[in-house]
Amino acid sequence: MIRKAYSFLARCTCSSSECDVDALSVFFDSKRPATEFDFFDELERSLRENETLPDCIVVISDTNHTESLIGHWTSSTQNRQTFLDRGLNKGVPFVKEVIFVSWSPTDGLSQDAHDEDGHTSTIQLPLKDLVAQGLAALVRSNPVVQVAPAGHVFKHPSRTVNKLFIQARELATSEAELAFLGRCLTLTSPELVASSLARVFIDTMGVYSIVREALAFAESSARIDSYHSYGRLADLSPPTEPYVVVISASTSGGMAKTLCNEQGFEADRLVTLIDSSRVDRSGKVLVALDEIDPSYGKHLTDGSETQIELFGEHFTSKAKPPRAVTLGVPHTPKALGVFLKHFGIGGLGELNAHCTTRRATRLMMLDGSVVGRNSQLLTWLNAEIDWYVGSAVNHIICANDAGSRALADHAAGRLHNTKDCKQRPSVTCYDYLGPTTLESARGVLVVQAVAGDGGLLREISRDLREFLKSNVPRHFLIGVGMPQTAETWLRLRQFLIKNASEREYGFSCWLELPVGADGTANAWHTFNNLATNAQIETPTVGGVAADIVDASVDLAAELVKNAFNSFLPTSSGASLSLSDGFVFFGKTFDGRSLDEISTSTTFATVAGVLQAARELSNPVNQLRSSGYESVVLSPENFLRYNDNLLQACILRAAHPSELDYSSSPDLSRLMKEFLLKVFERHAHPYGAASLEFAAALATGRLRLSADDSRELQARSLQKLAAAPSALIGFLCLMGSMGR
Template identity: 40%
Template sequence: MERLYQWMSKVGGAGASVDDALVICYNDCGLSVSEIFPDIEKALKAHLTLPDCVYIMGSTAQLQVFAEGWKDDQTRLADFLSRGVKNDRVCVHEYVFLEWNGESFTPHVLGGGVLASSCNPETLLLDGLKSLLAKNHVIHTAPSAHSFKHPSGTLNNVFIQTRELASDEAEVGVVGYALALEYASQLKKACTVFIDTMGIYPFVKNALGRLGANAQVMSFHSYEKLKTIFPPAEDYFCVVSASTSGGMAKQMGVQGFREDCVATLIDRTADDRYGKVLIPLDSIDHMLPVKTDDGCTLIEIIGENFSAKSKPPKSILISLKHAPKLLPKFHKYFGMGGIQGFNQASQPKKLLFLSPAKVVEHADFLAWLSDEIDWSVSLATNLIVYANDAGSHVLAEKAKDLLQSKLSAHKSIQCVPYSDLDGVDFATVTGVLAVTIVARDGGILRQISRDLRAYMTQDVPRRFLAPFAIPQSARAWTQLKSFLMKNPTPRDYGFSNWLHLPVGELGRENAWSRMTALCSRAQIDHDGFSEIVDKRVRNKSLDHATELLEKHKHGFLPKFDGSALALSDGFLFFSPGSAVANDCPNVPQSTVYLTIAAVLQYAREHGEHELRLQPTGYESVVLSPECFLRFNDNILQACFLRACLPSELDYSASPELSKLMKELIAKIFQRWEKIYGDAALEFAAALATGALKLTLDDTKALLDEAMKERRLGASPLLGLLLLANKLYFPSPTAAIRVPSPN
């Protein structure tokens, strides 16, 4: 759970000047003095220039923690304040805490003194809401020749998805503060709050909680339901999530709801609107299109969703902007032999896994581990629980030795595997360190955490140590940390990690499992194939394809001569001078695959919408065909084909992109015996499994042409092409008959 959200704003400075202000807004969380300074330092580092002042929004309890931190006897305060000094000039001249008193904010200058700048909390929060609009892609603009059809029946090329305004607890808190501050008197008196969608329920509930109000929140969901509702006898308030025309608020007026009790969270403008608007887009300089094209395709909005993906897919070109920050470190420590794959006998349920045996002896890691023990692990710890694997046992023993050296000799530390946890006498346990050497999404740590909660009281300190991780996504990693650290006490449990790299889904349903299913299909069914190929050649080709798929189920399909796919020099995502960059041809296939998987996952979660490989409610997204031209090494093409989700390789909705891919693949099939076509088997397999899709016309033209070229001789490529043809065209009646070869 995120503790805070921060943004930049403008405030009035001395005289008529305007100062830059960093605003930090805390959610309802407990704080300690040791946490507040790193929080502000991290927020300051997020911006290129230092602000003139810092405003912190929070509760009375949080103010007390900040006041304690600003006492003169806190030795860390002087070090922290020096961060706001540059070239012997004090840049950050003021730290102000805005205390929420239940209805408004009261400013307190930390360290004492008179408030130098003039701030308006409403303006600060409006700037925060503006930053959330941009960060969370709340405003959707219809593509060219399309229009959104709103529930009111109006056509517009703008749709506002208010539920996306906040993506975590801290961001919900910003919206809650803004609502509570703007509509405090109405919300405190209200017995019922009407909302038009449950998507804004967290915002309204957060605002009511800040005001100490206990109003019932009721959602009426639609225009039709609204027309059956009339104002109750007791006090009430109405909140509309968003509008582009003010229609729903006006309908409330028709139903008899008072104008001072109607609010819209986001609208184009506040002019000529019934009730107040919290975020008028014209007041925050958010430019929106106003003209709707005639005769355009409609994207119908149902509730807060879209009826169909009416827009052709957006294509994303992978570039250096999609490189994860920690990727070079993973290459340094794991690149040459530390990443094992694929579906090996030692780890049959894992597509890829890390082998950290050498890394745990590296001086860099040992220095990090020693610092973690010194700085982060409680001296009350007398129990170490480790995952049931040899690597975690080795790490646990290292941690035990380091921790034991800090304690007196008479205090012993138990070190037990998770399987033996039931045998521990928890009455004697004063602190716990839970250890796993490598985490995915933290399943074993979650199990240990649940058991510890059952065995011990929540006030016993504990820390979770997972130095290496390849989680499914950054979001999953954040959720894991929140699950492990949050507890009923005012302090969070500890969590330590050295390197983590989100790499996407590596579960059982992947390209390798689809290849296995394809192999089974080829073995069982020899009927219904295209008659373009003679039966004898066809059956022999299918046998070749089956043997090849079975032989290479732990890797990629090979080149024409049977040799393995490999890199050439100069891979974009290898740092110059690194061990992997200096020996590209010998880099393991698993390392190359993990690199591409990590890059694709980073693209799916990229902060910039135009670079994000993530579909929206009305727009699908695909990998740009140009990626296969830019990254034209055979193994890179294979990695993209296997690491992409099938939806990211579905070009069937775009004739233009489909034709580009068809032309590319046709050349690769033609040149299978040459260097350019080394990945031909991988492309054919992707078509045969349905992972790569073109339009039906392009698919038929591509397969017919390729099968005619290969029909005279049996080969695994021809076998895969036949399997692909049967997948899309199961009936051979329309196929062209060709005389069998003599």
């Protein structure tokens, strides 16, 4: 369904209360009038996509369309009440107001003074700041800024050399985003809405749609002319009739300076859609990257980099083969040794286990009760409370699991004994937290034994913002963090500590181990989809009898369904195994039986190593692709880590792009030769992971070039097709996921 709205979350300061407000802003494109159903559907969808409940909803549209939307809101009592109920949490209205904002080309943005019942709105928002955050959200969510890969720089048509390449045409990827962007442009450059405007110059046709949208909003008939970047720049001169010059993007402001200082154009009539900064610029800037993310200005060059010359707006990373990375000791996560020492045996549950507190499965789940009674963690907790947790804390909130409750009880006892508290701090599970729970709170400690990306901590933080004043101290304490990436953990920390007061809230974590993606799109779900599709439509493969194909595909599908909590077995039906000497285990398990080490521990180790490789600071060994360089896992990894269980872990923990050898003839050929041997020796230890490799090929997680894939399939089936087997089934399914 094509969306008729663009939504984003903005944090602003209310001018009347001077409190921070989270405003979920929903912009409706007036070119696609919204029915009552469309209106409430977009509001509910935007609210669902938000991680926490906002303080208010801001509905933005053109003046005439806003009146229509207000009509939908006021006339549909049932839909309005249903939506407002979604903004309740434990009986408390977290979403306090729905605010309507009109957008006029001449008057700009204006907030309705009253709500639908005639009451004066208590929340007064800085509307220009709000839409500026909407622009920033577009930059973050769309492929607008590309950073040159390590050892490379971009050479722009202006001859400027730096690490950034900006594509303004990627700012908007939908009609609603385009409409929002066009209106923002008129705010920055009011000259675009002047009735006398006759001509608009643009430097590339890539931004034509943005400028046309702005002019349509202003009901202007001005002509748009493109001077094709620096190709015809020297021929430009200011026309006699009113004009505006729109520059798509800049990293140095050079084009605007040239037009202003050398060719006589007025600075007030120059506007750059995206620039690296507003400082020392001629004309206006719609989006300044250093205001969105300061790191854009911190990419240093020393003149020794290879130059990537840009022609127009196009460049492709397929211009050179991918860089291959071999995993080694430098990719060891800092916290891995401690994690394995304390939780490597008996700490992790089976793969894709059901979460006890939520109706979902987790790929990797650390037992919170084991964490909660860990002696070293408790020693750290004592010191953390002594040094960093304030004596004002008299309430502790914990996640609703045994480990978190144990840590919270220990923290309460420590606070009572060492902070001279007259009363022991009360401990409340989050499920029982309500509006009256914290009426006497002078300070709050939030405890969770094991956290992923921190969704529950965000919920608790949002509730505390509703139930407590911002000047009440609070501290968030986590035993073990297993986020997807270090960046998501940093974002969580920033979310939890920032507030409207002058001080930051506390944040502590004993152990942090990023382990990569843990969503519903992991390899296990992909394999299940393959098995389901295979039973609906059996493939036809030349050279293999139809009855053998049918029987083999059924065997493969059955194996997949029985292996949701583990890996596919060997061709003989035995479980995959591990031998001594895995470098990333170090000496942690010396003297212990390998049977004590669960497959989930091995998988978590490999997943952590891969994530550390993606986040490695050394660009030479970093496993991260950019817009102009693809990076893959070297086939050498499957020879270096040749235990069948390790091979399976790498195949499942890696991103599909990291196993895509289709654009490199050399790497594809190496993988083909390796896989031919694996499939040929499937009954021997060398090929024990053959089913995992074949399933990865069948799902497209592992890719070779088209010619190598066909040759691999044909040669392997020629040797194996005498009798039905699961291996034949997976090989017959190669390419089926793309049909």
